Amino acid sequence: MECRVLSIQSHVVRGYVGNKSATFPLQVLGFEVDSINSVQFSNHTGYAHWKGQVLTADELNVLYEGIKLNKVNHYDYILTGYSRDTSFLETVVDIIQELKKANPSLVYVCDPVMGDHGAMYVPENLLPVYRDKVVPLADILTPNQFEAELLTGRKVNTQEDAFEVMDLLHKMGPETVVLTSSDLPSKKGDQFLVALGSQKIVKPDGSKTSQKICMDIPKVDAVFVGTGDLFAAMLLAWTHHHPKDLKAACEKTVSVMHHVIKRTITYANEMAGPGKRPSPAQLELRMVQSKADIENPAIVVEAKVLHKSSQ
Amino acid sequence: MECRVLSIQSHVVRGYVGNKSASFPLQVLGFEVDSINSVQFSNHTGYSHWKGQVLTADELHVLYEGIKLNNVHQYDYVLTGYTRDTSFLEMVVDIVQELKRANPNLVYVCDPVLGDHGSMYVPQNLYPVYKNKVVPVADIITPNQFEAETRANNLISLTDSLLGDRFLVSLGSQRQVRPDGSRATQRVRIEVPKVDAVFVGTGDLFAAMLLAWTHHYPNDLKMACEKTFSVMHHVIQRTISYAHELAGPGRRPSPPQLELRMVQSKADIEDPAIVTEATVIS
Numbered sequence: 001m002e003c004r005v006l007s008i009q010s011h012v013v014r015g016y017v018g019n020k021s022a023t024f025p026l027q028v029l030g031f032e033v034d035s036i037n038s039v040q041f042s043n044h045t046g047y048a049h050w051k052g053q054v055l056t057a058d059e060l061n062v063l064y065e066g067i068k069l070n071k072v073n074h075y076d077y078i079l080t081g082y083s084r085d086t087s088f089l090e091t092v093v094d095i096i097q098e099l100k101k102a103n104p105s106l107v108y109v110c111d112p113v114m115g116d117h118g119a120m121y122v123p124e125n126l127l128p129v130y131r132d133k134v135v136p137l138a139d140i141l142t143p144n145q146f147e148a149e150l151l152t153g154r155k156v157n158t159q160e161d162a163f164e165v166m167d168l169l170h171k172m173g174p175e176t177v178v179l180t181s182s183d184l185p186s187k188k189g190d191q192f193l194v195a196l197g198s199q200k201i202v203k204p205d206g207s208k209t210s211q212k213i214c215m216d217i218p219k220v221d222a223v224f225v226g227t228g229d230l231f232a233a234m235l236l237a238w239t240h241h242h243p244k245d246l247k248a249a250c251e252k253t254v255s256v257m258h259h260v261i262k263r264t265i266t267y268a269n270e271m272a273g274p275g276k277r278p279s280p281a282q283l284e285l286r287m288v289q290s291k292a293d294i295e296n297p298a299i300v301v302e303a304k305v306l307h308k309s310s311q
Numbered sequence: 312m313e314c315r316v317l318s319i320q321s322h323v324v325r326g327y328v329g330n331k332s333a334s335f336p337l338q339v340l341g342f343e344v345d346s347i348n349s350v351q352f353s354n355h356t357g358y359s360h361w362k363g364q365v366l367t368a369d370e371l372h373v374l375y376e377g378i379k380l381n382n383v384h385q386y387d388y389v390l391t392g393y394t395r396d397t398s399f400l401e402m403v404v405d406i407v408q409e410l411k412r413a414n415p416n417l418v419y420v421c422d423p424v425l426g427d428h429g430s431m432y433v434p435q436n437l438y439p440v441y442k443n444k445v446v447p448v449a450d451i452i453t454p455n456q457f458e459a460e461t462r463a464n465n466l467i468s469l470t471d472s473l474l475g476d477r478f479l480v481s482l483g484s485q486r487q488v489r490p491d492g493s494r495a496t497q498r499v500r501i502e503v504p505k506v507d508a509v510f511v512g513t514g515d516l517f518a519a520m521l522l523a524w525t526h527h528y529p530n531d532l533k534m535a536c537e538k539t540f541s542v543m544h545h546v547i548q549r550t551i552s553y554a555h556e557l558a559g560p561g562r563r564p565s566p567p568q569l570e571l572r573m574v575q576s577k578a579d580i581e582d583p584a585i586v587t588e589a590t591v592i593s
Contacts, residue, residue, distance in 0.1 A: 011322075013374055014345045014383060027335050027574045034325045037351055040366075042377025051377030055351075059364055063324055066353025066362030072325060072567050281383050288338045 003240065004032040006099070007079040008060070008092055009229065011037035013052075016285040017044045017226035018081060022233035024287055025256075025294045029237045034075070036063055038088065044225045046280045057087040064095050075099055075106055077236055081229050082113040084122055086129050093133045100137070107239075110138035110174070111232040114147050116181075127151075131172075140239060141174040142232050145182040159184055159196070163212060166198040170210065175200040176239065176246065180231060181217075192216040195254070197303070199246040212306040213247050215254055220261055222268070222278065226285055231257055234294075247303040254301045259293035260285055314526065315343040316388040317410070319371070319403055320515065322348035324363075327571040328355045328512035329392060333519035335573055336542075336580045340523045345386070347374055349394065355511045357566045368398040375406050386410055386417055388522055392515050393424040395433055397440050404444045411448070418525075421449035422518040425458045451525060453518045478502045481540070483589070485532040498592040499533045501540055506547055508554065508564065512571050517543055520580075533589045541586045545579035546571055 005026060010018030019035045026033050038060070041052030055063075067073050078096055083089045100106050112130045115121045131151050135141060145156050152168040155161065162184065166177045179196040186192035197213045234256050238249040263286040268278035316337060321329030330346045337344050349371070352363030366374075378384045389407050394400045411417050423441045426432045446452060483499045520542050524535040549572040554564035 011346075011348065013347050014378060024335065024338050028339070028577065030574055030577075032574060035322075036324050037322065037348065040348055040351075040374065042374050043381060043383070047381050049377055049380035051373045051380070053366075053370055053373075055364075062362045062364075063351065063353050066360055067325060069360035069362070070354060070358050070567065072354070281381060288341055288343060291339065291341075 001030045002032075003030070003076045004034065004074070005077040005079055005236065006034045006036070006075045007233075008036045008038055008095075009079070009081045010039045010041065011035075012041050012043050014043045014284075015226070015281075016230070016287050018229055021226040021229035021285065021287070022079060022081075025230065026233050026237060028291055028294050031077075031237065031240075034067075036060065038083065044280070046223070046225050048280075054085075055088070057085065057091040060088060060091050060095075068098075073099060074103055076103070077240070078106065078108045079232060079236055080109075080134075081111045081232060082122075083126065086123070086125055089126060089129050089134065093129075093137065096137050107139045107236075108137055109140045109142070109232055109236045110134060111142045111228055112138075112147050112151065113228070114150055116144055116146050118146060120150075135169070136173040138174040140176040140178075140235065141169060142178050142180050142228070142235060143169070144180050144228075145184075148177075148179055156182065156184070159194075159214075162196050163198070166196065166212070167210070170198065170200055178235060178246075178250065180228065186216045188216045191219055193219055195250075197246050197250050199244075201244060211246055213250060213303040214306055215250060215301050215303045217254055217301060218258070220265055222265055222283060224261060224264065224283060224285065225280070227257060227261065230260065230285065230287075247305055250303045251299050251301060252297050254303075255297040255299050256290075256294055258300050259297060260287065260290045263290055263293075312341045313343075314341070314387045315345065315385070316390055316522065317345045317347070317386045318390040318519075319347045319349055319406075320390070320392045321350045321352065322346075323352050323354050325354045325570075326512070326567075327516070327573045329515055332512040332515035332571065332573070333390060333392075336516060337519050337523060339577055339580050342388075342523065342526075345378070347371065349399065355566070357509070357511050359566075365396075366399070368396065368402040371399060371402050371406075384410060385414055387414070388526075389417065389419045390518060390522055391420075392422045392518060393433075394437065397434070397436050400437060400440050400445060404440075404448060407448050418450045418522075419448055420451045420453070420518055420522045421445060422453045422514055423449075423458050424514070425454075427455050427457050429457060451521065453514070453521060455514075479505055481536075483532050483536050485530075487530060497532050499536055499589040500592050501536050501587055501589040503540055503587060504544070506551055508551055508569060510547060510550065510569060510571065511566070513543060513547065516546065516571065516573075533591055536589045537585050537587060538583050540589075541583040542576075542580055544586050545583060546573065546576045549576055549579075 023033045039054045148165050169177045176199045182194050184194040186194050195215045200210050234253040238252040242248040268282040271282040272278040334344045350365045481501045485497045520539045524538040528534040554568045557568045558564040
């Protein structure tokens with residue numbers, strides 16, 4: 001498999017977020033990963049302390065220039081995640097546009113990180129950049145419910161609302177949208193959260209439709225960091241292997257997440273000791289220990305295919 | 312296996328040198344790798360063009376401070392390679408000394424990158440820093456002949472390989488304490504087939520894999536070297552085959568084409584078939 005990914009995300013010295021979370025699993029699955037580190041921090045910002053340096057939009061451009069001058073600016077995928085800076089994000093957009101001209105088949109996997117549970121945790125002025133410039137270029141989008149609501153200006157109260165929002169996102173650009181989490185009630189009870197996916201497909205007769213899937217994912221009582229980055233990376237990998245089968249791609253992706261998270265929470269609780277809540281350092285994803293699960297995830301969640309609608 | 316490595320090396324966006332060369336193989340072998348990127352370049356400096364940014368000694372210190380403030384500055388290994396800056400190198404020494412105080416069992420694996428084939432390719436003023444400050448705190452060093460000569464200030468006469476001039480000779484030496492308390496030195500010799508190409512990042516991969524295999528064979532340098540050299544062989548063979556395929560018949564492969572086939576070599580990294588035997592000399 002000759003598949004090259006350009007991933008533009010954070011680097012932390014210790015732990016697994018951003019490029020640290022995405023790179024190893026993609027490499028283990030045989031992808032060539034070129035990584036531009038948008039920041040270098042000692043660790044993620046959920047620890048008591050963090051220190052480091054950020055890359056400016058100009059410095060990002062300089063790095064890309066180096067790649068371009070050597071004529072090696074050919075990528076099959078681009079992957080982006082958490083960003084805090086509008087000019088940085090706009091430079092990312094320019095780079096993607098140029099890379100898409102160099103390879104029209106390029107797939108841009110975009111995690112539009114803006115916030116969760118009703119609150120933004122990036123500057124507000126990133127929203128128009130995502131909405132008007134970034135999302136139109138995306139091929140695969142992995143918003144949570146809050147980010148999907150922000151991007152479309154529509155609230156999600158029911159599954160039908162979620163479908164409408166995903167269809168609106170399709171119209172904005174991406175052919176594949178995965179709502180990575182939602183507040184929608186799960187049929188399996190309140191220990192589960194609902195994730196939804198939608199993929200535009202062209203039927204053999206040429207007509208267009210979309211396949212919608214639904215997954216009930218067991219909740220875990222802890223705050224993990226870097227899981228969204230791992231999710232987007234694994235969705236890239238599994239949609240690569242199952243380009244027209246969002247059900248299969250999502251089952252693999254969510255299953256990998258499950259194995260990594262379970263291993264992590266078990267270890268964290270062990271480290272913390274009985275009755276104590278694990279610390280951020282103890283809750284770092286058990287990434288290298290999960291290599292076998294990453295390579296070949298046992299399927300633990302079934303995605304249900306819901307009604308297909310014509311567009 | 313709970314083993315944490317702090318690796319302070321270059322990062323390149325594309326290709327496999329420095330931390331890009333060391334991290335994946337160590338992670339594949341189950342090591343936790345914390346990596347401080349001393350530079351971020353588009354690619355290594357053997358390409359026609361390269362662009363990027365360097366980390367200053369102060370910025371290195373700031374990153375280390377973050378780790379220390381969170382009380383997570385406990386490492387089993389430190390790994391360093393190519394550096395161009397004396398103040399950066401001196402900051403690395405300070406960090407290693409502090410980490411050794413935090414964990415007296417820490418093993419510092421040092422590739423004292425100075426030059427090759429008779430000439431230096433880093434600033435000359437790095438040499439006294441390596442000689443007087445760095446090497447004294449190192450537990451494992453991986454110099455080439457030129458670097459060893461520079462440090463020891465005497466010539467090493469290179470024995471010819473008995474297998475002919477398509478092989479190069481590598482030597483290893485490990486000081487050990489016998490069960491009865493007396494000291495011994497194990498010396499090994501290993502002959503390695505030459506490959507007619509210029510690879511970049513192989514030294515970084517070598518140091519990382521020597522770290523891994525001496526971890527598993529701390530008192531058996533012969534075994535650690537056989538595994539390390541064997542991994543190198545597999546990665547290089549795969550790389551040169553692919554590079555020739557890409558370049559086409561009769562053409563010399565370019566630097567991008569010669570990038571190590573790292574992710575494709577995962578199985579060889581995990582469990583290298585031994586292809587070269589080390590001889591114990593004494």
